Amino acid sequence: MRSKRFEALAKRPVNQDGFVKEWIEEGFIAMESPNDPKPSIRIVNGAVTELDGKPVEQFDLIDHFIxxxxxxxxxxxEVMAMDSVKLANMLCDPNVKRSDIVPLTTAMTPAKIVEVVSHMNVVEMMMAMxxxxxxxTPSQQAHVTNIKDNPVQIAADAAEGAWRGFDEQETTVAVARYAPFNAIALLVGSQVGRPGVLTQCSLEEATELKLGMLGHTCYAETISVYGTEPVFTDGDDTPWSKGFLASSYASRGLKMRFTSGSGSEVQMGYAEGKSMLYLEARCIYITKAAGCKACRMAPSAVSAYRPPCRPGSAPYWRKT
Structure with a gap:
């Protein structure tokens, strides 16, 4: 007979979740999949003829772009021949300057950077970051929404968020046609709270771009990139089209960053048996190659609390 205590605990919602074991063939594995390629590069006459074990004849769109x-x-x-453990130590060693590391990390292939990071624990990764x-000065983003998409409430919450020190604010919509109301409410409210706050309205990419061109938003971040070619082409996209979209935002002075949803390839059935970490590395390389400022990893986009500034004072992290 089981203890009544354990019976009660088993009925809690948190214990109703199921846990799935790794499914390597479908890419349901976080890192170190046996199907991940080994790091390699071959350069002939200034052109890459082999990338991570794949000859140029077998390159997909992502390989060519990277x-x-x-x-x-x-x-x-030179960097590919270096020991990955040594590179990992250099990344998290406070005695090695960032300026000495950048020429090395920017010369790695996706598989090489994955191999380097795989030698670190979480704390060492944070030190390297x-x-x-x-x-x-790292900043912080707030998410401003409400159940009814009430623009007045969005504006009020945006003003408070700006007053409390959030430098970026994002909203989403339940119904697409409400997007202009939400975007304008967020923009107006945030500037009332503290001038200079950047705002965005997360939508389908074409609509999001239109709002930016109209001046209703200040930045965008839901421009999705993927780690395998079939997921790109399923959405009628390529790395080049994403780069063009990034340029479109930049041409109007709009800040933007890409979004890569770790595991999206698994959900679409096109992970090719690769680990989520390796596919994420390819997404980051696409971002860099397109000239985009950053890549937001959707599953890790968690909220963090920062102490509010006093009423009428500047945020504490901006004081000299």
């Missing part, structure tokens, strides 16, 4: 625009070929062969972050 090989042409995403890797610093000047030092690629802290050092390698290009932005001098």
């Amino acid at each position: 090989a042409r625009y995403g890797i610093n070929l000047t030092r690629a062969e 802290q050092k390698m972050r290009a932005r001098r």
Whole structure:
């Protein structure tokens, strides 16, 4: 007979979830899939003829895009020959300057950077991120929504969010045609709270671009990129079309970043047996090759609380 305590615990919602074991063939594996390629590169007359074990004749759209625009070929062969453990140590070692690391990391292939990161634990990854972050002062984003998509409430919440120190604010919509109301309410409310806050309305990409061109938003981040070619083409997209879209935003002075949803390839059935980490690395390389400022990983887009500033004072992280 089971204890009544354990029976009660088993009925809690948190214990109703199911856990699925790794399914390597379908790419349902976080990292170190046996199907992940081994790092390699071959350069002939300034052109990449082999990338991560794949000859140029077998390149897909993503391979071609990364090989042409995403890797610093000047030092690629030198870096690929370096020990991955040594590179991992350099990344998280506070005595090694960021300026010494960037020429190395930008010369790696996707499989090489995955191999390097795989040697780190979570704390070491955080140390490496802290050092390698290009932005001098990290900022924070707030999400402003309500059940009824009431623009007055959105404006009020946006004003408070700006007053409390959030430098970016995002809203979404339940019904697409409400998007202009939400976007304008968020923009107006945030500027009342504190001028200079950037806002966006997360939508389908064409509508999102139109709102930006109209001046209703200040930035965008839901421009999706994927780690395998079939997922791209399923949505009538290519790495080049995403790069063109990024240029369209930049031409109007709009800040933007790509979004890569780890596991999207698994859900679409096109993971090719590769690990989520390797496919995520390909997404990041697409982002870099397209000239986009950043890539937002959807599953890791968690909220963090930052202490509010005092009424009437500047946010504490901006004080000199």
